[in-house]
Amino acid sequence: MVELDKSGEKMAVVLVSGGMDSAVAGGLAREAGYGIYALSFDYGQRHRVELEAAGRVSAWLDAVEHTVIRVELERIGGSALTDDIAVPKDRSGSEIPSTYVPARNIIFLSIALSRAEAAGAERIVIGANAIDFSGYPDCRPLFIESFQRVAEIGTRMGVEGRAPMVWAPLIDMSKAEIVKEGIRLGLDFGITASCYDPGPDGEPCDRCDACRLREKGFSQAGAMDPLQKDR
Amino acid sequence: MVELDKSGEKMAVVLVSGGMDSAVAGGLAREAGYGIYALSFDYGQRHRVELEAAGRVSAWLDAVEHTVIRVELERIGGSALTDDIAVPKDRSGSEIPSTYVPARNIIFLSIALSRAEAAGAERIVIGANAIDFSGYPDCRPLFIESFQRVAEIGTRMGVEGRAPMVWAPLIDMSKAEIVKEGIRLGLDFGITASCYDPGPDGEPCDRCDACRLREKGFSQAGAMDPLQKDR
Numbered sequence: 322m323v324e325l326d327k328s329g330e331k332m333a334v335v336l337v338s339g340g341m342d343s344a345v346a347g348g349l350a351r352e353a354g355y356g357i358y359a360l361s362f363d364y365g366q367r368h369r370v371e372l373e374a375a376g377r378v379s380a381w382l383d384a385v386e387h388t389v390i391r392v393e394l395e396r397i398g399g400s401a402l403t404d405d406i407a408v409p410k411d412r413s414g415s416e417i418p419s420t421y422v423p424a425r426n427i428i429f430l431s432i433a434l435s436r437a438e439a440a441g442a443e444r445i446v447i448g449a450n451a452i453d454f455s456g457y458p459d460c461r462p463l464f465i466e467s468f469q470r471v472a473e474i475g476t477r478m479g480v481e482g483r484a485p486m487v488w489a490p491l492i493d494m495s496k497a498e499i500v501k502e503g504i505r506l507g508l509d510f511g512i513t514a515s516c517y518d519p520g521p522d523g524e525p526c527d528r529c530d531a532c533r534l535r536e537k538g539f540s541q542a543g544a545m546d547p548l549q550k551d552r
Numbered sequence: 553m554v555e556l557d558k559s560g561e562k563m564a565v566v567l568v569s570g571g572m573d574s575a576v577a578g579g580l581a582r583e584a585g586y587g588i589y590a591l592s593f594d595y596g597q598r599h600r601v602e603l604e605a606a607g608r609v610s611a612w613l614d615a616v617e618h619t620v621i622r623v624e625l626e627r628i629g630g631s632a633l634t635d636d637i638a639v640p641k642d643r644s645g646s647e648i649p650s651t652y653v654p655a656r657n658i659i660f661l662s663i664a665l666s667r668a669e670a671a672g673a674e675r676i677v678i679g680a681n682a683i684d685f686s687g688y689p690d691c692r693p694l695f696i697e698s699f700q701r702v703a704e705i706g707t708r709m710g711v712e713g714r715a716p717m718v719w720a721p722l723i724d725m726s727k728a729e730i731v732k733e734g735i736r737l738g739l740d741f742g743i744t745a746s747c748y749d750p751g752p753d754g755e756p757c758d759r760c761d762a763c764r765l766r767e768k769g770f771s772q773a774g775a776m777d778p779l780q781k782d783r
Binding site (some may be wrong): 393397399417424426435437438440463468473475480490 | 584619621622623624625627628629630631644648652653654656657658659661662663665666667668669670689690692694695698701702704705706707708710711771
């Protein structure tokens with residue numbers, strides 16, 4: 322098994338989606354002194370421009386690696402993000418939307434746990450947040466706690482009493498607070514991508530949940546989104 | 553979202569590895585009246601002959617589908633099953649062996665949970681057993697319970713109070729009991745494959761943990777393994 326990095330640096334596996342949340346979460350891990358294994362997924366998402374953004378974010382994080390793992394979730398179906406279902410626009414209401422990918426964060430955390438265990442990393446970092454979010458059940462603090470328990474019981478590291486800690490540093494932050502943290506960390510938000518349904522050149526649709534939450538965050542933080550400035 | 557099968561039959565997602573345990577577990581699900589979505593993984597395993605066996609087992613189960621999902625776990629590393637590490641032979645002792653794939657059952661259950669949720673299945677069936685097993689932490693009853701909690705908290709079905717039940721019907725059975733159950737269910741064990749390190753024509757090595765546990769099960773059950781009979 323690959324053990325801790327030769328430098329003795331403490332390491333974290335960061336789930337990097339290409340969006341602003343995981344970029345800020347990764348920035349907080351780096352600020353806390355962690356070396357970073359960046360991990361992204363090619364899961365048949367329609368917004369594949371996010372994988373390019375994930376590469377830019379990983380470079381900003383000085384990640385020692387950026388691994389993109391293919392997982393054929395488009396063969397599972399059931400979501401507007403991977404299936405032939407329209408992405409909802411200008412949505413109101415609090416029900417779980419059709420962009421929910423069944424068990425997506427559980428799958429991503431499981432593979433991050435596998436990578437953390439293979440590499441001997443101490444933390445798994447996820448940008449989930451439960452305040453200004455789309456209502457996905459796998460973004461709530463209780464979910465993170467339940468997954469932590471799985472990591473403690475279901476892995477070799479857990480049996481040895483050193484399960485990786487699942488760290489969701491944004492879990493209680495509003496989108497405005499996340500924008501402010503990103504600004505403080507020196508993140509150029511122009512390298513990130515949030516839209517679920519971008520145009521042919523990757524331009525955001527401005528109307529899906531992800532675009533609207535992002536706009537709300539910048540607006541409430543009194544900041545300008547570089548993705549809007551150039552348009 | 554695809555809902556319950558048109559026939560109204562209750563459905564289960566069965567993790568079919570191609571080995572005898574998942575075949576017997578699936579057989580018990582069928583006996584309990586479930587229609588079956590069979591799910592297997594192409595995860596870079598060196599014993600790929602098991603995917604052919606998984607297809608035969610799915611046919612025996614009368615599965616309405618057999619989906620093989622590609623997950624690039626060979627890019628995670630850390631295991632003799634996916635990495636360039638020798639499969640241990642004639643092993644003694646109770647430590648977790650190098651064939652342990654970090655968090656493998658967590659990943660497989662997560663994807664099964666996604667499929668169950670997309671298809672509206674009531675159960676997820678896994679052939680894990682904790683008696684005559686290789687010492688993997690993700691085969692223990694406490695692990696199954698911890699994953700059940702994740703399913704209840706981290707999914708839309710869970711929020712709606714109808715999370716799929718993770719069912720491990722073999723969890724407390726010895727290998728001999730599993731062999732006897734398979735015989736009772738009419739399973740031809742010749743269609744299954746257990747070896748971690750099979751020869752070029754798929755013939756078992758007889759010396760890895762999987763081969764030795766299988767041999768022990770047949771021997772204690774007083775039965776003949778058809779994979780041995782033909783040799």
